[in-house]
Amino acid sequence: xxxxxxxxxxxxxxxxxxxxxxxxxxxxxxxxxxxxxxxxxxxxxxxxxxxxxxxxxxxxxxxxxxxxxxxxxxxxxxxxxxxxxxxxxxx
Numbered sequence: 001x002x003x004x005x006x007x008x009x010x011x012x013x014x015x016x017x018x019x020x021x022x023x024x025x026x027x028x029x030x031x032x033x034x035x036x037x038x039x040x041x042x043x044x045x046x047x048x049x050x051x052x053x054x055x056x057x058x059x060x061x062x063x064x065x066x067x068x069x070x071x072x073x074x075x076x077x078x079x080x081x082x083x084x085x086x087x088x089x090x091x
Contacts, residue, residue, distance in 0.1 A: 018038040018042050050085065054081040057077035062074040
């Protein structure tokens with residue numbers, strides 16, 4: 001994720017914190033609970049880097065309840081984000 005000493009994604013600090021959390025806690029339920037927030041934050045950071053428009057659309061449209069139209073737009077945004085993420089995965 002780091003290139004030539006600089007963080008291209010803006011996620012390096014979260015990656016480091018998650019790694020440190022994993023070092024502090026052994027595998028298992030305790031680690032899962034202790035590191036869950038960092039794992040989620042890193043995932044959201046990386047997804048936002050790879051698919052910024054789609055990620056923002058999901059945050060905007062799916063953040064709270066709403067009308068049938070908003071729920072439909074949320075579903076469309078989620079699908080677009082899923083397609084974007086899939087397009088960045090190796091075959």
